[in-house]
Structures are given as C-alpha cells and as structure tokens.
Amino acid sequence: MAPESTEIARGLRRRDPDLLDRLIEQYQHRLFRYLVHLTGHRELAEDLFQETWIRVLERGHQFNDKSAFGTWLFAVARNLAIDHMRRKQPASLDGLLHEGETSFDVPETGRASALDMTLQHEQTEQIAAGMQHLPAEYREALTLRFQEGMSLEEIASVARVPLGTVKSRIYRGLSALEPWLKGAAL
Amino acid sequence: MSGDAHERARKLIALAGAEELSAADQVASDAWLAAHLETCDACRAFADNAGETIRGLRAIPMAAERGLVATTQMRVRRRALEMQRQRERLWVVSISCTAVTVCALLSAAVLWRGFEWLGERAQLASSVWQVGFLVFCVMPAVVAGILLLAKGTHLADHAGSYQG
Numbered sequence: 238m239a240p241e242s243t244e245i246a247r248g249l250r251r252r253d254p255d256l257l258d259r260l261i262e263q264y265q266h267r268l269f270r271y272l273v274h275l276t277g278h279r280e281l282a283e284d285l286f287q288e289t290w291i292r293v294l295e296r297g298h299q300f301n302d303k304s305a306f307g308t309w310l311f312a313v314a315r316n317l318a319i320d321h322m323r324r325k326q327p328a329s330l331d332g333l334l335h336e337g338e339t340s341f342d343v344p345e346t347g348r349a350s351a352l353d354m355t356l357q358h359e360q361t362e363q364i365a366a367g368m369q370h371l372p373a374e375y376r377e378a379l380t381l382r383f384q385e386g387m388s389l390e391e392i393a394s395v396a397r398v399p400l401g402t403v404k405s406r407i408y409r410g411l412s413a414l415e416p417w418l419k420g421a422a423l
Numbered sequence: 424m425s426g427d428a429h430e431r432a433r434k435l436i437a438l439a440g441a442e443e444l445s446a447a448d449q450v451a452s453d454a455w456l457a458a459h460l461e462t463c464d465a466c467r468a469f470a471d472n473a474g475e476t477i478r479g480l481r482a483i484p485m486a487a488e489r490g491l492v493a494t495t496q497m498r499v500r501r502r503a504l505e506m507q508r509q510r511e512r513l514w515v516v517s518i519s520c521t522a523v524t525v526c527a528l529l530s531a532a533v534l535w536r537g538f539e540w541l542g543e544r545a546q547l548a549s550s551v552w553q554v555g556f557l558v559f560c561v562m563p564a565v566v567a568g569i570l571l572l573a574k575g576t577h578l579a580d581h582a583g584s585y586q587g
Contacts, residue, residue: 265486286487290498291502364476389442404438407437
C-alpha cells in the first residue's frame with residue numbers, strides 16, 4: 238500500500254477540495270488524453286473529464302488505497318464513458334468507434350530547423366491518424382501502456398479484462414498501426 | 424520457420440518490458456528473440472516499426488486546456504459545498520426525528536395514564552378509552568396526510584392546466 242495512496246484515500250473520504258484541486262492538476266493531461274483516445278471525441282472527452290472528477294468527489298470513499306489512484310481514476314472514467322454510450326445506444330466499447338472521426342491534431346513543431354523534426358512530426362501525425370481507425374479497445378490498451386506507462390496488471394484492472402486479453406490487444410494494436418507508420422494506409 | 428515462432432517473436436517485441444518474468448526466463452526469452460531476429464528480416468522490421476510506433480505514440484500531444492481544468496475545479500468545489508449542505512440538512516433532520524420520537528414516547532406514556540384516569544372517572548369500558556387514545560394519537564397524522572394529499576392534488580391540477 239503506497240503512502241501516497243493512503244493519503245489520497247484519507248483525503249477523498251473527507252472530500253477535501255484542496256486535495257481534489259491538486260489531483261485534477263496532477264492528472265489533467267493523462268486523464269484527458271485517455272478519454273480522448275477512448276471516446277474518439279474531444280468534446281465528449283471534455284464532458285467526461287468533468288464528470289469523472291465529480292464522480293471521484295462523490296465516490297471517493299470507495300477508493301480503498303490498495304491500488305494506485307491513477308488506476309482507480311481511469312476505471313471511473315472508463316465506466317462513465319461506457320455509461321454514456323449505453324445511454325446513447327446500447328453497445329459495448331465497440332460503440333465508441335465509428336461514432337465519429339476524432340482528430341488527434343498534431344500541432345506544428347514551431348522551429349522546423351531539422352529534417353529529423355519534420356520527419357518525426359509526420360510520423361507522429363500518421364500514427365495519430367492510425368489511432369483513429371483502431372477499435373476503441375486497442376486504442377485504450379495502447380494509450381494506457383505506452384502513453385501512461387501502466388503495467389499489464391494495471392491495464393487489466395482498468396479495462397476489467399484478463400491479462401491475456403490485454404497482451405493480445407497491445408500486440409494487435411501495434412500490428413494494426415504498422416501500416417500507418419509506413420504511410421501505406423494513408 | 425513456423426508461423427508460431429514469428430508470432431511469439433512479435434508478441435515478445437510488443438510486450439517488451441511489460442511482462443514480469445523471472446530473471447532466468449527473461450534471459451532465455453531475450454536470447455531466443457535475439458537469435459530469431461538474426462535470421463528473420465520480417466520480424467526485425469516489425470521490431471523497428473514497433474519501436475517507431477511507440478515513440479510516435481508517446482509523441483502525440485494531447486493536453487487538457489487550462490479553461491477545462493479551471494471549470495472542473497470550480498464544479499468540483501461547488502458540488503463539494505452542495506454535498507456538505509445536504510449532509511448538514513440530513514443531520515438536522517436526523518436530530519429532529521430523534522427528538523420527536525423521544526417526545527412522542529414520553530407523551531404517549533403520560534397520555535395513556537390520562538386516558539385511563541378519564542375512563543375510570545367516566546366509568547367507561549377500558550376498550551372505549553383505549554380506542555379514544557388511539558384516535559387521539561393517530562388523528563394529527565391523518566389530518567396532516569389529508570392536507571398534504573389535498574395540496575398535492577391541487578398542485579397536480581395546476582401543473583395539468585399549465586401543460587394544457
């Protein structure tokens with residue numbers, strides 16, 4: 238049990254607004270990135286971002302500090318995203334895909350001083366484009382693994398799937414992005 | 424070379440560093456993968472591409488806007504305040520209910536004695552003053568219920584006329 242998790246659990250039970258402010262600051266980019274990749278909609282991700290923190294406030298006493306706070310937070314966000322999709326149309330996480338095209342805009346790098354930077358920027362754009370076309374489950378697994386640096390066990394806990402499924406999603410997701418890296422699928 | 428070997432190699436590449444293996448298993452697995460990559464151009468290309476893809480994934484910029492964070496913090500604080508007020512109201516209601524229950528129990532005992540004394544003085548059968556006691560106790564609740572019901576019907580009628 239990490240001392241940080243214990244401290245957070247205690248604060249959440251008290252519904253300490255200062256602690257929540259700090260947590261929102263700390264996890265803002267990670268949570269938002271996860272929601273954008275999961276839902277494929279920036280606006281929806283913004284709504285869910287706010288709802289997630291309200292839910293954290295309301296259900297904070299359920300965080301039992303046995304897991305990392307980040308894992309629990311992402312699981313809360315995921316449940317809200319699924320609830321949202323169920324309300325809209327009864328569907329699984331698959332419903333999050335094909336709903337609309339996400340644009341994971343990659344901003345200009347500013348100083349295009351080196352060819353490497355331009356190439357890297359193009360490559361990132363291609364991968365971002367490829368992510369839009371992956372099933373939501375793969376996007377989620379890739380985001381949690383490579384952007385959030387979660388362990389396989391943590392991803393399994395967030396996505397509530399067996400470890401083998403997580404491995405398979407990461408492998409298939411990476412394989413599915415391969416053509417995008419080469420630019421063949423563009 | 425079998426397809427299984429390529430699949431195994433690609434899975435090892437995709438999950439590099441993620442699986443918790445014992446030191447011996449890790450060494451054996453790394454050695455097997457290195458040997459496989461020596462002889463398999465396709466899997467070597469996959470390893471290169473996977474590395475590039477992972478670097479690309481990490482480089483996708485995706486940041487929450489400052490306004491979103493500020494709005495969220497404000498909403499959370501407002502909701503926290505609402506919840507605190509609800510808790511306070513609940514506390515007041517709980518205290519009131521407890522006080523009412525205690526008073527009701529105390530007054531019921533006194534009233535029971537009073538009705539008993541009146542029954543004896545008026546030489547009534549015990550069942551009569553007991554029914555009287557019951558009616559006396561229940562009547563305020565019945566009247567309040569009727570009034571609330573009447574008020575509810577009145578409001579429902581008005582709501583209907585607004586909609587109509």
